Structure formats: structure tokens, C-alpha cells
Amino acid sequence: MYTRIILTLALAIPCLAIAGDDKSAEEIAKYREMVSDGNPAELDEMRGEELWKTAAGTKKASLEKCDLGKGAGVVKGVYAELPRYFADTKRVQDLESRLLTCMTTLQGIPEADITSKPFSTNNYKSDIEGLVAYVVGQSKGMKMAVSLKHPKEKEAYEIGKRIFFYRAGPYDFSCATCHSENGRRIRLQDLPNLTTNIGAQRAYTTWPAYRVSQGLFRSFQWRINDCFRQQRFPEPVFGSELTVALTLFLAANANDAVYDGPAIKR
Amino acid sequence: MGSPMKIRAAVKDGITEVKILMGHAMETGLRKDAAGALVPAWFITEVTAKHQGKVVLEAQFGTAVSKDPYLVFRFKGGAKGEKVSVSWLDNKGDTRSDEVEITEKV
Numbered sequence: 360m361y362t363r364i365i366l367t368l369a370l371a372i373p374c375l376a377i378a379g380d381d382k383s384a385e386e387i388a389k390y391r392e393m394v395s396d397g398n399p400a401e402l403d404e405m406r407g408e409e410l411w412k413t414a415a416g417t418k419k420a421s422l423e424k425c426d427l428g429k430g431a432g433v434v435k436g437v438y439a440e441l442p443r444y445f446a447d448t449k450r451v452q453d454l455e456s457r458l459l460t461c462m463t464t465l466q467g468i469p470e471a472d473i474t475s476k477p478f479s480t481n482n483y484k485s486d487i488e489g490l491v492a493y494v495v496g497q498s499k500g501m502k503m504a505v506s507l508k509h510p511k512e513k514e515a516y517e518i519g520k521r522i523f524f525y526r527a528g529p530y531d532f533s534c535a536t537c538h539s540e541n542g543r544r545i546r547l548q549d550l551p552n553l554t555t556n557i558g559a560q561r562a563y564t565t566w567p568a569y570r571v572s573q574g575l576f577r578s579f580q581w582r583i584n585d586c587f588r589q590q591r592f593p594e595p596v597f598g599s600e601l602t603v604a605l606t607l608f609l610a611a612n613a614n615d616a617v618y619d620g621p622a623i624k625r
Numbered sequence: 626m627g628s629p630m631k632i633r634a635a636v637k638d639g640i641t642e643v644k645i646l647m648g649h650a651m652e653t654g655l656r657k658d659a660a661g662a663l664v665p666a667w668f669i670t671e672v673t674a675k676h677q678g679k680v681v682l683e684a685q686f687g688t689a690v691s692k693d694p695y696l697v698f699r700f701k702g703g704a705k706g707e708k709v710s711v712s713w714l715d716n717k718g719d720t721r722s723d724e725v726e727i728t729e730k731v
Binding site for chain 2: 396397399401402405406481574
């Protein structure tokens with residue numbers, strides 16, 4: 360009985376790999392190209408730019424003094440180098456957790472106001488997601504260059520790697536279960552192999568993105584949240600060390616690729 | 626006052642291509658929310674595009690048009706620096722107008 364199961368499995372896996380190479384992937388690529396013109400994420404970028412420049416919070420300040428890693432107020436190219444270590448907060452931060460720092464310290468917006476509803480829904484537009492759209496759009500066409508020089512960045516990379524391979528939950532799942540082999544897919548969606556450079560580059564440089572099926576722009580924190588949900592893991596805390604470490608692991612694996620977000624996805 | 630549109634207009638060989646991205650919920654009136662109640666219809670009914678004040682496109686939209694509609698059209702004429710304005714009207718009487726200058730297409 361055991362041998363038979365093993366035999367079936369051994370047969371099934373190459374079949375899946377072959378199925379992933381067929382026409383459907385080509386057709387999906389065609390569809391992606393067709394919808395890439397007129398990406399509604401551009402509307403979020405416009406909204407985010409407005410939010411960035413508008414005074415808000417108890418301190419009536421805009422975010423134009425926010426330091427995203429390249430100096431106060433610099434937005435151009437910052438996303439290609441995030442997450443990174445920030446000396447003022449003494450920790451590694453991704454874009455969202457850094458925006459959170461700026462919004463709470465510069466603008467005086469209570470952290471809970473932002474983290475209680477960080478993701479947009481059909482009737483609610485999240486400010487932080489709009490800001491994310493604007494900031495990432497300003498790195499389009501730039502080369503990913505995430506630093507692993509600082510000891511904290513190295514540490515975050517190792518933590519991120521551990522989370523990626525950490526199996527848990529009722530399904531005994533890890534990120535690696537779906538994302539560490541070539542040619543895997545869910546239904547018709549090809550799954551990137553995030554342990555390889557090419558896989559991580561393709562995936563990371565096209566997030567955040569506008570999701571056509573949801574009609575919403577989605578940030579990277581949302582992406583990780585949803586991966587955790589699909590793994591039946593507990594919901595991670597917004598901007599937490601864990602989510603940042605995992606983001607840094609993926610971002611660093613995508614180094615040298617040209618950033619191409621915000622993209623549009625099915 | 627709806628949300629801003631993203632409009633691009635570029636001329637090449639005497640033909641101007643206009644790309645419009647409108648931010649609108651485009652609710653059909655058939656969808657139900659989480660509580661099971663119908664979400665009221667709310668959609669763009671009319672779109673008008675003008676070149677230097679002259680109408681170059683009129684369109685009637687309905688519920689079959691997607692959320693955040695994207696519309697591309699071309700018209701004869703147009704020169705760099707001239708203005709293209711687009712406005713829409715929805716079934717709640719809300720409108721939005723935006724204007725851009727025509728650029729040269731590379």
C-alpha cells in the first residue's frame with residue numbers, strides 16, 4: 360500500500376510540472392499585458408500623493424519630512440532599498456512600518472487608528488495603502504538594492520528565512536510548501552519559486568499590486584497577511600518584526616531585478 | 626465631487642490618443658453586502674470629452690461597465706499644448722471634470 364502511494368505521488372509531481380508549462384500560462388501572460396495599460400493602481404498613486412502632501416493628525420503636518428531611508432522627504436527610489444535598518448527607531452523597517460512611524464511621530468495620528476484598519480475594502484479606502492501606492496510608484500524602473508550590511512538587516516534576513524520554511528498550523532504548512540519548487544501552481548496560477556532569484560524577482564518586483572478580482576489595490580503587508588491566512592496561521596500584527604523580516608528575506612532575494620510596481624494582477 | 630481622473634493625451638501624426646482612467650465604484654445595484662442588503666446602484670451614466678471646448682466623444686455608460694473604468698479613444702487633430710477635458714455624470718447627479726494638455730507621443 361505504501362509503495363503504491365509513493366509511486367502515485369512520484370508520478371503525480373512530474374505531471375503537475377508539465378501542466379504548468381502549457382498554454383494557460385501564456386494566455387494569462389497575454390491577459391496581464393492587456394490589463395497593464397490603465398492600471399487602476401494609478402488612482403491610488405494619485406490619492407497617495409495627495410495624502411503625502413496634505414497636513415493631517417493632531418500635529419497638522421504633512422509627510423513631506425518623513426525619512427524613508429534616503430533623507431527627509433525623499434520618495435524617489437526608496438522602495439527599491441526597503442526594508443532597511445533605521446538608526447532613529449533602532450530596527451529594520453519595511454515601507455508600511457516606516458510610514459507608521461512617520462504618521463505617529465510627525466503627524467500625531469494614534470497608531471491604533473492606522474493599524475486597526477490598514478487594508479482597504481469595497482467601502483473603505485485605507486490611507487496607508489494609498490501612501491504605499493504613491494511611494495512604490497516612485498521606484499518603478501529602479502534596480503532592487505536591499506542592503507544586508509547592518510547586523511540587524513542580516514538578522515532580519517535569517518529570521519525571514521526561518522519563517523519562510525517554518526511549518527505550522529492545522530495543515531502543517533510553510534511558505535516553502537508552495538513556493539520552493541519550480542512549476543507549481545494553484546488552479547491556473549503559476550506559483551513563483553521564491554527560493555530562487557528569478558522567482559523572487561518576478562514576484563517581488565510586481566507587488567504591491569491592483570487585484571482585478573478584488574477591485575482593490577493591495578499592499579505587501581496585505582500580501583503577507585493573506586499568505587498567512589491561506590496557511591491557516593494566526594493573523595500577523597501589522598508592521599510587526601515578523602512581517603518585516605519575511606519581507607526583507609523576499610526583497611533581498613529579488614535584488615538586482617528592476618522594480619515594476621505597482622502592477623496589476625488577476 | 627468624484628475622485629480625480631487620470632487622463633493622458635498624446636498626439637502623433639495628427640491623431641490624438643486619449644487614455645482616461647476614472648475612479649468610480651460602478652455599483653450595479655444587484656450586489657449584496659455582507660449583511661445581505663442590496664448595495665444601491667451607483668454608476669456613471671454619461672462621459673463627455675472635449676478638445677479645445679469642442680465635443681469629440683460622448684458616451685453613455687451603464688452597469689455593465691467595470692469599476693474604475695478605463696477608456697481609450699482617438700480623434701483627428703490636436704496639437705501639443707492644446708487642452709483635452711473629460712467629464713462624467715453619475716446616476717446620483719455627481720460629476721467630475723478634469724483637464725490635461727496634449728503631449729507629443731514618442
